[in-house]
Amino acid sequence: MIAPGTAHQGVRVGRGRTETRAGYRINLRGRTGRILADITGLAVFAVMAFPLYWMIATAFKPGRDILSLTPKWIPAPITLQNFQDAIERPFFFDDVKNSLFVVGGTVLISLALAFLAAVAVARFGFKGRTAFIILIIGVQMVPLNALIIPLYLMLDQVGQTDSLPGVIAVYLAVVLPFMIWTLRGFVANVPVELEEAAMIDGCTRVEAFLRVVFPLIGPGLVATAIFGFIAYVLLASPENQTLTVWLASFTTNHGPQWGPLMAAATLTGLPVVAFFLILQRWLAGGLTAGAVKG
Amino acid sequence: MGAAIAARNQGPALHRPRRRRFNHLPYALITPASLAIFGILAFPLGMLVYLSLQHYGLRELFLHQGTWVGLDNFRTILADPLFQQVVVRSLVFTVANVALTLILSTLIALLMLKVSRPIRTILMGGLVFVWATPVIVAIDIWQWMFDYEFGVINYLLTQIHAGNFIHHNWFDNPFQGFIVITVVVVWGAIPFVTITLFAALLQVPDDVLEAAEIDGAKPWQTFWNVTVPILKPIFLIVISLSTIWDFQVFNQVYVMLNQRPSSDYFVIAVYSYRESFGITQYGLGAAIAVVMVLILIVVTFFYVRQTLQTAEIGA
Numbered sequence: 001m002i003a004p005g006t007a008h009q010g011v012r013v014g015r016g017r018t019e020t021r022a023g024y025r026i027n028l029r030g031r032t033g034r035i036l037a038d039i040t041g042l043a044v045f046a047v048m049a050f051p052l053y054w055m056i057a058t059a060f061k062p063g064r065d066i067l068s069l070t071p072k073w074i075p076a077p078i079t080l081q082n083f084q085d086a087i088e089r090p091f092f093f094d095d096v097k098n099s100l101f102v103v104g105g106t107v108l109i110s111l112a113l114a115f116l117a118a119v120a121v122a123r124f125g126f127k128g129r130t131a132f133i134i135l136i137i138g139v140q141m142v143p144l145n146a147l148i149i150p151l152y153l154m155l156d157q158v159g160q161t162d163s164l165p166g167v168i169a170v171y172l173a174v175v176l177p178f179m180i181w182t183l184r185g186f187v188a189n190v191p192v193e194l195e196e197a198a199m200i201d202g203c204t205r206v207e208a209f210l211r212v213v214f215p216l217i218g219p220g221l222v223a224t225a226i227f228g229f230i231a232y233v234l235l236a237s238p239e240n241q242t243l244t245v246w247l248a249s250f251t252t253n254h255g256p257q258w259g260p261l262m263a264a265a266t267l268t269g270l271p272v273v274a275f276f277l278i279l280q281r282w283l284a285g286g287l288t289a290g291a292v293k294g
Numbered sequence: 295m296g297a298a299i300a301a302r303n304q305g306p307a308l309h310r311p312r313r314r315r316f317n318h319l320p321y322a323l324i325t326p327a328s329l330a331i332f333g334i335l336a337f338p339l340g341m342l343v344y345l346s347l348q349h350y351g352l353r354e355l356f357l358h359q360g361t362w363v364g365l366d367n368f369r370t371i372l373a374d375p376l377f378q379q380v381v382v383r384s385l386v387f388t389v390a391n392v393a394l395t396l397i398l399s400t401l402i403a404l405l406m407l408k409v410s411r412p413i414r415t416i417l418m419g420g421l422v423f424v425w426a427t428p429v430i431v432a433i434d435i436w437q438w439m440f441d442y443e444f445g446v447i448n449y450l451l452t453q454i455h456a457g458n459f460i461h462h463n464w465f466d467n468p469f470q471g472f473i474v475i476t477v478v479v480v481w482g483a484i485p486f487v488t489i490t491l492f493a494a495l496l497q498v499p500d501d502v503l504e505a506a507e508i509d510g511a512k513p514w515q516t517f518w519n520v521t522v523p524i525l526k527p528i529f530l531i532v533i534s535l536s537t538i539w540d541f542q543v544f545n546q547v548y549v550m551l552n553q554r555p556s557s558d559y560f561v562i563a564v565y566s567y568r569e570s571f572g573i574t575q576y577g578l579g580a581a582i583a584v585v586m587v588l589i590l591i592v593v594t595f596f597y598v599r600q601t602l603q604t605a606e607i608g609a
Binding site (some may be wrong): 045052054055068112121129134135143144146204 | 319323326330334339345409414421427431432435442446449485527544564576582589
């Protein structure tokens with residue numbers, strides 16, 4: 001569905017762009033091309049975002065509207081019952097607190113460490129650089145689940161099983177290689193002018209860098225590997241679990257309770273939304289970073 | 295941060311990749327990350343290899359003491375017809391998922407260059423939220439959408455006359471089950487790849503594209519002969535990472551099937567987990583994991599080598 005539209009519009013808009021630059025007004029074909037592109041874009045958005053909409057819509061529906069053979073597209077009447085059910089479950093607030101602690105700790109520490117290493121790999125040539133890159137790629141090939149037992153044995157020796165710092169340490173080691181490698185690509189590819197432009201506007205290099213690169217990696221940091229299955233094993237006692245472990249508790253022997261489960265899933269997404277709201281200044285800058293290139 | 299500020303004081307030298315003078319700065323920059331990674335993973339990795347050479351069951355776990363069996367675990371696995379099946383299935387699954395992810399993401403990234411600014415922001419916002427959705431949450435959502443009784447997908451497919459999908463259980467048939475799993479994996483993978491490619495596409499200089507167009511190149515030729523070579527380093531990274539991730543897919547199979555996947559659904563990570571935790575043969579599970587890493591090294595060898603070469607030049 002997406003394919004033909006896109007391949008085909010490349011032509012027209014490409015031309016439209018040239019003409020604008022040359023001082024012509026965008027002609028009819030260019031405009032039609034753009035409208036077609038916009039419609040395709042909205043369709044892609046709809047397909048990608050629908051699951052998230054469906055999660056939120058389901059969370060606000062009363063039970064009889066959820067279990068109906070003809071789906072109700074818009075939740076009306078709205079109920080907060082599902083959210084109440086979710087929050088009243090044991091350990092909800094403990095798990096929220098743990099999640100924020102683990103996510104926050106991992107993101108802050110790994111971001112700082114990965115950033116430094118990425119700059120070294122992307123902008124310096126040094127002896128041992130290739131070895132470092134190979135190790136970073138190699139570490140990612142190790143399946144995390146296979147490390148559960150060895151990690152458990154190790155954390156057991158230092159008395160950190162079932163402890164949040166232990167989990168942060170594990171996540172850190174898991175996220176870092178990916179972050180360094182991704183950041184390396186960005187550092188190498190971010191044109192020096194972009195940094196310089198920001199620096200002329202009065203940012204330091206570090207600040208300029210964070211403003212350009214951070215928006216591109218921020219969401220990935222939150223999502224990648226932080227909410228992992230490994231927590232099932234490493235965090236044994238319920239008050240020490242993170243939210244995603246808690247989510248599994250909604251599946252009973254009679255199957256999942258979709259309403260409360262979707263409400264809980266929505267709540268799990270809230271810290272992420274909060275993260276974006278806090279960073280929205282950076283995000284807005286990053287999303288339009290393309291403007292620099294005109 | 296101290297080191298980063300020091301980097302700023304180095305001034306223009308930062309942009310010059312290969313410097314003659316010995317410089318301590320890059321070593322200072324990679325030390326903290328290296329310590330964190332290897333400090334935490336070195337022991338478990340060694341332990342994994344060690345376990346793979348042991349008979350290590352539940353009893354041994356309590357005693358913290360396994361029995362040395364040499365390469366027996368590897369012999370057992372390689373002789374197991376189920377294991378061969380699982381490897382082939384994982385490879386096919388990986389190729390299909392990486393290909394789909396790359397094709398769709400490239401198309402969406404190209405589309406994002408063409409759309410008007412508000413649509414671009416909307417599209418980017420959607421991608422970012424999908425990206426930020428935790429895997430477990432994503433699995434729950436798709437499970438609900440593919441629910442055999444009240445799932446919205448069955449309803450829609452029936453409505454558009456794609457067939458009678460009322461009370462259709464997608465997981466009865468492993469092939470259809472893997473279609474659902476592919477949807478979940480690709481849906482989750484598209485944002486990272488798309489945003490990465492889109493950011494890279496913005497770096498392709500306009501004048502080069504215009505020159506190609508003036509020379510009479512068709513858009514497809516321009517894309518293939520101009521854009522793709524410029525984006526090659528990014529494509530290599532994205533292909534390598536996707537291959538590594540898709541070959542290791544675990545949650546999307548294990549959680550999707552309510553933690554009770556039948557052997558028709560075993561991909562290699564699930565199989566390794568099953569051997570370890572299902573029948574508590576940690577030695578066998580570790581051996582499978584080691585084989586898995588070896589396969590990945592072979593499969594990604596070409597891409598990693600290319601990446602290293604471009605990384606050398608493009609530093």
